[in-house]
Amino acid sequence: MKFAVVVFPGSNCDHDAYYAVKHVLGQDAAFVWHKDTSLAGADVVILPGGFAHGDYLRTGAIARFSPIMQAVRRFADVGGPVLGICNGFQVLLEAGLLPGAMLRNRSVKFQCEHVFVRVEQTDTPFSTACRQGQVLKIPIAHGEGNYYAEPAVVERLEQNRQVIFRYTTAAGAATPDANPNGSVNNIAGLCSEARNVVGLMPHPERACELAIGSADGLVVLESAVKSVTRGAFAAAG
Amino acid sequence: MRARVFVTLKPSVFDPQGTMVAEALHTLGYAAVKDVRQGKYFELEIDARTPDEARRIAAEAADKLLANPVIESYRIEVEASSAGAAA
Numbered sequence: 309m310k311f312a313v314v315v316f317p318g319s320n321c322d323h324d325a326y327y328a329v330k331h332v333l334g335q336d337a338a339f340v341w342h343k344d345t346s347l348a349g350a351d352v353v354i355l356p357g358g359f360a361h362g363d364y365l366r367t368g369a370i371a372r373f374s375p376i377m378q379a380v381r382r383f384a385d386v387g388g389p390v391l392g393i394c395n396g397f398q399v400l401l402e403a404g405l406l407p408g409a410m411l412r413n414r415s416v417k418f419q420c421e422h423v424f425v426r427v428e429q430t431d432t433p434f435s436t437a438c439r440q441g442q443v444l445k446i447p448i449a450h451g452e453g454n455y456y457a458e459p460a461v462v463e464r465l466e467q468n469r470q471v472i473f474r475y476t477t478a479a480g481a482a483t484p485d486a487n488p489n490g491s492v493n494n495i496a497g498l499c500s501e502a503r504n505v506v507g508l509m510p511h512p513e514r515a516c517e518l519a520i521g522s523a524d525g526l527v528v529l530e531s532a533v534k535s536v537t538r539g540a541f542a543a544a545g
Numbered sequence: 546m547r548a549r550v551f552v553t554l555k556p557s558v559f560d561p562q563g564t565m566v567a568e569a570l571h572t573l574g575y576a577a578v579k580d581v582r583q584g585k586y587f588e589l590e591i592d593a594r595t596p597d598e599a600r601r602i603a604a605e606a607a608d609k610l611l612a613n614p615v616i617e618s619y620r621i622e623v624e625a626s627s628a629g630a631a632a
Contacts, residue, residue: 369613411561411616415561
């Protein structure tokens with residue numbers, strides 16, 4: 309199966325995602341330039357981290373108008389699995405593929421550290437290989453990861469079980485202290501109503517080998533392989 | 546014609562930067578400053594025949610790009626007298 313890793317001007321985790329998919333997971337992977345209009349037959353699309361278009365105006369605000377985003381939207385509309393990591397999550401929010409927006413971190417600092425996230429739901433293409441309640445040690449690196457949505461929207465997200473990852477302690481408790489950026493309800497990642505589009509601020513692709521501190525993120529990418537292999541969330545890119 | 550667009554976080558949305566700026570002002574001794582809200586300011590030079598047309602174009606630009614309606618609202622001022630003036 310094939311992963312497409314979208315490259316915007318300013319993406320800087322595109323190679324991390326490519327490496328994790330290609331060399332750790334052993335899957336086919338291809339970079340797709342933001343001005344391309346086709347996803348080149350990919351089974352899974354990753355919008356990587358970084359600073360697309362310099363984060364000018366707002367994070368993700370310019371990237372959502374890149375030509376490739378029309379193909380990503382079509383792919384998502386027909387059920388294709390799309391994963392937005394960090395800046396990729398911010399792009400999905402600006403594009404309206406996921407609800408809500410990002411504010412500056414509560415600390416007003418760029419937070420770069422390992423955090424713990426708890427897997428809340430396993431019925432998405434990026435969590436299906438996880439155990440519900442599993443706690444993953446994954447790094448974050450962002451200045452604007454303070455997830456916000458109106459209270460009614462947050463309530464709907466919770467009711468629909470769209471919160472997929474939540475910041476917790478190592479023991480899995482969603483406390484205020486375990487929340488690195490001020491996100492409402494400790495939300496670290498969520499999915500679309502159709503559950504095939506997932507965005508998260510932590511970087512699973514940077515936690516795929518013990519040599520670099522944690523391999524806990526691998527299960528997120530393995531989920532995509534498992535999901536596509538068994539035919540769930542399949543679409544032709 | 547020049548349109549000025551002021552984009553600010555909605556009152557219900559917490560502004561970490563504004564709060565930090567307020568704290569810095571308090572450190573400087575400006576106890577009278579009770580609150581700070583930080584926003585963005587845009588000047589658009591618009592080729593329009595009437596102020597209303599300029600305002601409509603600026604509002605479209607704000608809706609589509611300049612502001613994120615999830616967290617921000619905006620206000621527009623049109624300066625009709627700048628028509629034809631040198632930049």
